[in-house]
Amino acid sequence: MSDLIPYPISEDESVDLSFIDDTIWITQKGMARLFDVDVRTINEHLKNIFDTEELGELATIRKFRIVQKEGNREVERDVSHYNLDAIIALGYRVNSKKATQFRKWATQVLHTYIQDGYVVNEALLRDDPEKLNKLAAKIRELRANEKNVFAQVRECFKISASDYEPSSQEVRSFYALLQDKFHHAITLMTSSKLIMDRAGYKEDNMGLVSFKELFPSKQEAKVGKNYLTKDELYRMYLLSEQFLLFAESAALMRKNLTMKDLQKYLDDLLKFNGYPVFNDYKDYIKDHAMEHAEREHARFVDIKKLEMLGIEVDILEFDSGNYEEYRDQIDAISIQKLRKHHLALQSL
Template sequence: MTDVKKPSLKERVKSAMKGAISAVANTLQLDFFAKFKGEDQREIDFPIDITGETVWATQQQMAALFDVGIPAISKHISNVYGEGELERAATLSKLEIVQSEGGRSVTRSVDHYNLDMILAVGYRVSSKKATEFRKWASQVLKGYIKDGYALNGRRLSSDPAALLRLAQEVRALRTSEKAIYEQVREAFKMSAADYDGSSEEARLFFARSQDAFHYAASENTAAQIVLARCDAAKPNMGMTTAGNVMPTFADAKVAKNYLTSEELRTMQILGEQWLLYTESMSMRGKPLTMARLLAKLDELIGVHEYPVFPGYSGALAPRRDQHVREQLEIYRKLSRNLPAA
């Protein structure tokens, strides 16, 4: 097998920084803030972008949040971009802030990074503070934003009815399956002692773990879900996440797009339980192999009395792709009044 030379850290960082000039400078008027209060009583206000459904943080804020230096934060951000984990255009924005300089207030345009980047940096720092923030953000913050609540302490304190509604919504909160599974993927990467992101073993590892979650929720693998539910005769081809637009092939072959709210909830519950386990192992310095991680995942699913994935009986991906193409062609013919994707 021919070894593929990986780009050096310097090359990846240089490549990541190339797009800096093309970053769009947006000036957003953010009137609401989410206050994070750590166990050590440190408090940081994060501006909320209700329209974009995210929060923003400067490198300085992330350094304070994770208790590391700004150069370390900058390095992690460069690596995230360099490795293609996140896209610069989707996670970076220039926001105006007012700061004190020489005894006077000055407005500066400063780079801010959204919640996806904050969490990506947090996973790489892999500290107690990062874990603390991850729990706060995934369990509370995204739900608040999704439901349109302004997390301004003064506002909630002065409006008991709003506070009560907020408490009721928090109890009913459901983190998106995508967010949870991305966190699970990061936990797998951090915990597996033999993990190599470029290897075929790692690809199979993630495919197997993903199917374990899908099977627990629906008793079907990802490919089986698509084969059973992708149907041109149904609205949006059977997808539960699509809007009134023509589905694309990329959308139609993703199993999670067909899951019910109950199935997504099951994946969320198992994902959260799995994160607690991997965090516990990481905090105690106990590395695990990919095989051991998969075995533990099956154990956890069984303990919660969900169906445990029995293993593959054959390759279904080619059949899935062909089925999606056929159904998509039929759906487009039946929906000529809709614009093609």
Template sequence: MAKENRILLYETADGETRLEVLYQDESVWLSQRDMADLLQVTIRNISGHINNIYTEGELAVDPTRKYFFRVQTEGGRRVSREIAHYNLDMIISVGYRVNSYRGTQFRIWATRQLREFIVKGFVMDDDRLAHGGSNYFEELEQRIRNIRSSEYNFYRKVLDVFATSIDYQSSNPVAKKFFGTVQNKFHYAIHGHTAAELILERVGRDKLNMGLTTWKRDTMTLRDAYIAKNYLEFIELKRLNLLVEQFLAFAELQVVDQRPMYMADWVKKLDQFIGELNEMPLLQNAGAVSRDMMKARVREEFEAYRERTIQDEKLSDEEFARRLQDAGEKMLPPPEAK
């Protein structure tokens, strides 16, 4: 899809707030002031949450923050300023921390808008469709499957479904428990461990790639090491993808058929889906390893692994230099006899 800016107008249900929402790069973007208006808190409050989200590693800066020019009034003058904007992932994360009903409503609206743009972008991409043949559809299907089964986007998708509950409120203990356990229930069904337990079992400074089987970019980062899915073998990942796809298809069907569902219904359906329908092991507790314990261990292993990698590269360079020197000496002519 071509990268272009579009302005969408969003108005809260009570009509008190109207926002100009920037659409670009298949996401929506708001400034800190926009978020403060939306969530009805101070800009300082928004800024503090954003800084904490970055500091804690929940989101990375580069993909979630961009600078756009905005025209605003300053001292009676209209001036154009380059202002930091944040994408939907950040807006959602801040909304959770503020615990705002308005944040939930905005997320639902924004998700609908993004889906509409994605559909339009697909229909209008006639050139690639004409020249790409059947591969175009295969690539698109695989891309959608990967997005839906990735841990990060999977939670956004499940949240969209769960938020359709008649009695949904993000602050409700049932909602918090659901989102706190759903990842672990899927992992446990596949390999018998929670996400934290799996990482603790498989991470190791002396293992190839520290035990990871995949990571996001060319170089493995600490953030990659915190993601349980990155430690799965091929067959485990395939089973997880199929299980997640199956659950999301079932969940979306309930929404399409407009079946009234309460939060307790979704909790029950998930357990039935895993334990009864698929006859897989069902997690009954929170597991033996906390996320804090896991992160502390991963940090320790990552630092040791990085240090070992540096030393190995240094030794390799020294060995290469020594062999080069030996080869050079062998090529020198023998000394002349006196």
């Protein structure tokens, strides 16, 4: 549902706060523990806050689905949560000293989260290896993003590669080669080959695994990494992390490396991990892969639009062009309308 932030109410006890949409949310039961009062007291004060219009209910309350224990069972329920404004307003009425303490803590947490992009509970992570491993995996995923990898490699080049020239063809080729060496090591396919092999309008989400919206965009369909499975992605993250660590170490040590030295290290890294090395790079099929991705995406979107029109699509009939009678209606539906339609379906 959200990022859970534990708020310490004593040396050995804490209350979980949910961080969503740049603010904190908590249940009435949580507020009762936070201020050490009965839930009925919390409910009474909240009623007064809303009756006097100090705060509006619609802006203050949201329902989130949480898991609650009921005897030996776990039951999912939609439970009302109250935001930071409600917590502070309540704190003035219940116990001003504790409210002041909470406001100071909440302001510090929010400031750190907004400024740095994260808040770390070091004590909890030290005592919970599983949570620490999950955090490490998430950081590894973020660092393995092409933008971050290439930025770090670029810094390594600037400091360490004696023959580095940012605008040279060799540098541009190395960036493309780096990406495809990782793809080939994991799947025995380059980025273009991944698209040719896995992009298909008949597949769920046209074969893509990673995409932002409810269904993939045309641009996302043209990115080979988006077709990698969860396991393949994680293995690529591990390789990327190892290469980044070398790049950072080389930069700090001011090693005098050439472009060929860096390429050789990448090959050695792949061999050390038991992966095949992709040599003699030239992407002969990139144009074909881009055309294939666009063509499959257009067909995929057409089917989604037909389904939006309430038409049950038969793939064989679609391949034969038997739905072209709906072409005007299909073309009249924008991608934005299609996304809104799918969002509405998901909320049902």
